[in-house]
Amino acid sequence: MRKTLIVANWKMHKTLSEAEEFVKRLSGEIADINNIETVICPPFTSLASLAVLTEKTTILLGAQNMHWQKEGAFTGEISPLMLRDLGVKYVIIGHSERRLYFNENSRLLKRKMAAAFNYGLVPILCVGENWEQRSARETENVIKEQLLGALEGLDIGKDAMQKMVLAYEPVWAIGTGNPAQGSEVGVVAGFMRSLLQERWGDSCQGVRILYGGSVKPDNIVEFTGKAGMDGALVGGSSLDVKTFAALLKAVSGERSA
Ligand code: PEP
Numbered sequence: 001m002r003k004t005l006i007v008a009n010w011k012m013h014k015t016l017s018e019a020e021e022f023v024k025r026l027s028g029e030i031a032d033i034n035n036i037e038t039v040i041c042p043p044f045t046s047l048a049s050l051a052v053l054t055e056k057t058t059i060l061l062g063a064q065n066m067h068w069q070k071e072g073a074f075t076g077e078i079s080p081l082m083l084r085d086l087g088v089k090y091v092i093i094g095h096s097e098r099r100l101y102f103n104e105n106s107r108l109l110k111r112k113m114a115a116a117f118n119y120g121l122v123p124i125l126c127v128g129e130n131w132e133q134r135s136a137r138e139t140e141n142v143i144k145e146q147l148l149g150a151l152e153g154l155d156i157g158k159d160a161m162q163k164m165v166l167a168y169e170p171v172w173a174i175g176t177g178n179p180a181q182g183s184e185v186g187v188v189a190g191f192m193r194s195l196l197q198e199r200w201g202d203s204c205q206g207v208r209i210l211y212g213g214s215v216k217p218d219n220i221v222e223f224t225g226k227a228g229m230d231g232a233l234v235g236g237s238s239l240d241v242k243t244f245a246a247l248l249k250a251v252s253g254e255r256s257a
Helices: 016-029 044-053 080-086 096-101 106-118 131-135 139-151 158-163 182-204 220-224 241-256
Strands: 004-009 036-041 059-063 090-093 122-127 165-168 208-212 231-234
Touching (some): 004 090, 004 165, 004 208, 004 241, 016 059, 036 090, 036 241, 044 059, 106 122, 106 139, 122 139, 131 139, 158 182, 165 182, 182 220, 220 231, 231 241
Parallel strands (some): 004 036, 004 231, 036 059, 059 090, 122 165, 165 208, 208 231
């Protein structure tokens, strides 16, 4: 049974004090929720402090990005070892903003995936088509290229594979207030599962597939309620503590109904 996972991606938002205040309030709001896993991915600058603040809570931490090397002359980069050292459990790999603004391609993302597996971090690999690709009915080809491009040929242990997370994030739905239809998302998740099954067989049964793109408290269950979907990656709606708590409560309520 895959546990529902909700991941907050704060992107380049929140100072340290704002991040600390958010986590203190959120941990009170969701203290009774134990049927979903909640992960916050703050900017790197807040990770060390939030690692301490979340220690006795149900909140887990993720990073928004990382380099693939353990250490070295890579100015401005953060290594998987540094993240693991802080107690970070998850790392987002290949968010569309990284692909678009920082030219991250499948070759580089495969290195990051390998590093995440090697250092015991759980990668959240993001895939998704842009509007032109969708209009040209290229969605499945794009997803296939991005998914296999970042994974094929890697030596992934069964345990690591079972824990892996994939996020289907249609680029045109991110930050636009225009989410995909739940039914479409269900179809894409089914396609992603069939790709995994073809290549890796039953060792990928535990892989969780999230949806991301303009998720809000009042539409979240449209996605998490679909067969094959295991949660959401949330940008804008994760920045306000009341909104994010409402979203988590909506999912938790639906799961226990
Ligand atoms: C994201 O950037 O991963 C995302 C899903 O953003 P939003 O929820 O704001 O669309």
